[in-house]
Amino acid sequence: MDATEKKKLKLLDGMATHVLEHGLSGASLRPLAKAVGTSDRMLIYHFGSKDRLIESLLVHIAGKLKLDLDANLPPRRARSRMECVAEILAVLSRAEIAPFARVWFDILSAAQKGDPVQKRIGHEIMASLHGWLVERLAEDETDAPATAMALLALIEGLVVLNAVGHGEAAAASIHLLLGPSA
Amino acid sequence: MDATEKKKLKLLDGMATHVLEHGLSGASLRPLAKAVGTSDRMLIYHFGSKDRLIESLLVHIAGKLKLDLDANLPPRRARSRMECVAEILAVLSRAEIAPFARVWFDILSAAQKGDPVQKRIGHEIMASLHGWLVERLAEDETDAPATAMALLALIEGLVVLNAVGHGEAAAASIHLLLGPSA
C-alpha cells in the first residue's frame, strides 16, 4: 500500500468516526473535512467527488462493523436457533453498535430510493451477517442457509422495532417463534 | 372543520403525493410548494415552520397508509401464523406500498438519530400494525400480543431485506420459522 492509500485510509477512519457520531444524511464536505483536519478542497482532490467519497466511506464503515462483530461473536456453533439469535442480539445491543444502526437506516433509505451503490453495500452487509449465521447454526439444521436467512429477517426486524421503541417487547417475544433457549 | 383546516388537508394531500414520489430526506419547501401550486412563503405561513410541516405531513402519510392497509387486509382470522404473515406480506408487497417504505426508512433514520417526533410516529405506525396482527391471529394462540410482536419483527425484517435485494430469499425461508401455510 503506497502513501496515498495510507493517507486515504487515515482520512476514512476519521470521517467514519464523524459520520457514526453525526449521521450520514446531512454529512457535508466542510464539517467532514474539519473533523479530519483538512479542507473540502482536499477531500474532493483525494476522492474525486462527494459521491465517490461517500461510497468509500460506507465500504470502510461496513468493514469496521464486520471487524467488530468478528471480534465479539464467538465462532462456535449454537445449540439452538434461540441461542444463536440471542448471541447475535447481545452483540448488536451494545452501545457501540447504535451509531452503526443510524447509518444502516440511511443506507436502507438510499437503497429503497433506488441508489444502486448503497443497495449493493447494504446487500453485502446482509450477506456477511447471513454468512455468520450459517456458520453458527447448530449442525443438525437441515437447511442452514434458508434458516439463517429467516433468522436474519427476525434480527433486522428487531433492530427496526428497537429504533421506534418496541425493542424490548419484541425481544421478549421471539422465543415464541424460536422455541426454548436451551 | 373550518376552511383553514380543509385547505391544510388539501395541501397535505398534495405534499404527501410529492414526498411519496421523491422521498422525505431532501424534501425542501420550494419544490414541495410548487407541487401543490403555492409558495414556500405560504407553507411557512400555514404550518409555522418546516419542522411542524414535516410532522403534520408524516402523520398524514401514516394515516393514508393505515387507510390503505385497512381497505386491503381482510378482517378475518388466519388459520395459522404462516397464513397470517403471508396475507400481510401480500398487501405490503404491492407496488403502491414501495413509496411508503422509502419514507419509512427515513422515519427510522430520524428516530435512531434521536428525533422524538419521528420516533413517536414510527412507534404508532408499528403499534397500529401490531394491532392488526393481534386481531388476525388464529384464536388458539395462547399469547396473541407477544406472538404478533414477534411476527411483526419478522415482517419488518423482510421489508429491510427486500430493500437490499434479499427479499425473495428471505420470503422463501420464513416457513422454516412459521411451519406450513395450512
Added chain:
DNA sequence: GCTACAATGTAGCGACCGCTACATTCTTAA
C-alpha cells in the same frame, strides 16, 4: 364605504452546498 384583518406576492437575507480556478509550496527524480 370603511376598517380591520387574513391571505398572498415579491424580494431578499445570511448560511450552507458541492465544486473549481488559480496560485503557491513541497517533494522528488534527473
Added chain:
DNA sequence: TTAAGAATGTAGCGGTCGCTACATTGTAGC
C-alpha cells in the same frame, strides 16, 4: 540544481436552503 509534478491554501462561483420584511390584495363585519 533544477525542472516537473504532487499537494495544498485562498477565494469564490452559482445554486439551494429555511425563513422573513414589506407591500399589496382580498374579504368580511360594522
